[in-house]
Amino acid sequence: MAASADDVAPSTASAYLDPSYWDARFGKEEHYEWFKDFSHFRHLLAPLLSPSLSVLEVGCGNSRLGEELLREGVAGGVTCVDLSPVAVQRMRDRLATQGTKGVDVVVADMLDLPFEQESFDLVIEKGTMDVLFVDSGDPWDPNPTTVDNVMKMLKCIHRVLKPEGVFVSITFGQPHFRRRFFEAPEFTWSVEYSTFGDGFHYFFYTLKKGKRSPESSSYQNTLPAAPKLNMVHEELENEDFIFLTNLD
Numbered sequence: 001m002a003a004s005a006d007d008v009a010p011s012t013a014s015a016y017l018d019p020s021y022w023d024a025r026f027g028k029e030e031h032y033e034w035f036k037d038f039s040h041f042r043h044l045l046a047p048l049l050s051p052s053l054s055v056l057e058v059g060c061g062n063s064r065l066g067e068e069l070l071r072e073g074v075a076g077g078v079t080c081v082d083l084s085p086v087a088v089q090r091m092r093d094r095l096a097t098q099g100t101k102g103v104d105v106v107v108a109d110m111l112d113l114p115f116e117q118e119s120f121d122l123v124i125e126k127g128t129m130d131v132l133f134v135d136s137g138d139p140w141d142p143n144p145t146t147v148d149n150v151m152k153m154l155k156c157i158h159r160v161l162k163p164e165g166v167f168v169s170i171t172f173g174q175p176h177f178r179r180r181f182f183e184a185p186e187f188t189w190s191v192e193y194s195t196f197g198d199g200f201h202y203f204f205y206t207l208k209k210g211k212r213s214p215e216s217s218s219y220q221n222t223l224p225a226a227p228k229l230n231m232v233h234e235e236l237e238n239e240d241f242i243f244l245t246n247l248d
């Protein structure tokens with residue numbers, strides 16, 4: 001029987017940082033697509049795809065993004081990783097039942113990715129980096145643990161990307177909260193973003209390795225006054241509310 005949102009939603013947002021929360025959740029839940037499914041951002045992702053790409057999805061959960069990439073013609077290999085062995089096993093079972101070949105599913109920590117450097121043409125994450133922010137404290141001045149972990153994740157992704165590889169981050173993290181991380185001096189990628197969604201806008205960041213312009217190197221981590229969040233609550237899924245609690 002499919003789990004309802006009430007069966008799996010945590011009582012506090014910080015539970016999202018607890019690996020046992022995810023194992024328990026994935027034991028009950030077959031499919032939950034964080035934020036939006038592929039059809040909502042296909043127009044942004046498809047132009048970045050080509051048949052020969054090797055793709056890494058970080059924090060796949062029980063999303064169907066891996067299969068969507070195959071359907072889009074990606075044939076260079078799709079690897080999905082998650083910290084939760086339960087999520088990984090269930091995704092492997094689902095793919096086997098469907099007879100889907102071409103997606104490798106691996107237990108791995110995004111803070112210590114077990115891949116050779118320059119292994120992937122495209123790395124994608126949807127809602128996974130956001131987990132690191134759930135106990136960040138003041139979003140304008142996140143606590144040092146959050147900063148360390150976000151930088152660890154980004155360094156891992158930068159390392160496993162090929163020299164002209166692309167990192168796509170899908171999030172509701174607004175540019176003034178994300179640029180300080182994406183544009184840290186150690187990264188050679190350019191940073192651009194688009195939005196998608198009706199009412200509430202999700203952000204689709206495209207980071208192209210080796211394409212950083214000199215101007216962005218001088219990006220100062222000076223933050224403007226806090227803007228009003230453009231939230232239309234009816235547009236958000238149940239759990240997006242919980243994820244956003246640190247921005248309220």
Ligand SMILES: C[S@@+](CC[C@H](N)C(=O)[O-])C[C@H]1O[C@@H](n2cnc3c(N)ncnc32)[C@H](O)[C@@H]1O
Pocket residue numbers: 022032033034035058059060061062063081082083084087108109110111125126127128131
């Ligand atoms: C908010 S869910 C997003 C799932 C999926 N990307 C989607 O769009 O539906 C976050 C996922 O990140 C995984 N996760 C959390 N911490 C992780 C870590 N350190 N390394 C890898 N995966 C992690 C969780 O197990 C969960 O599957």
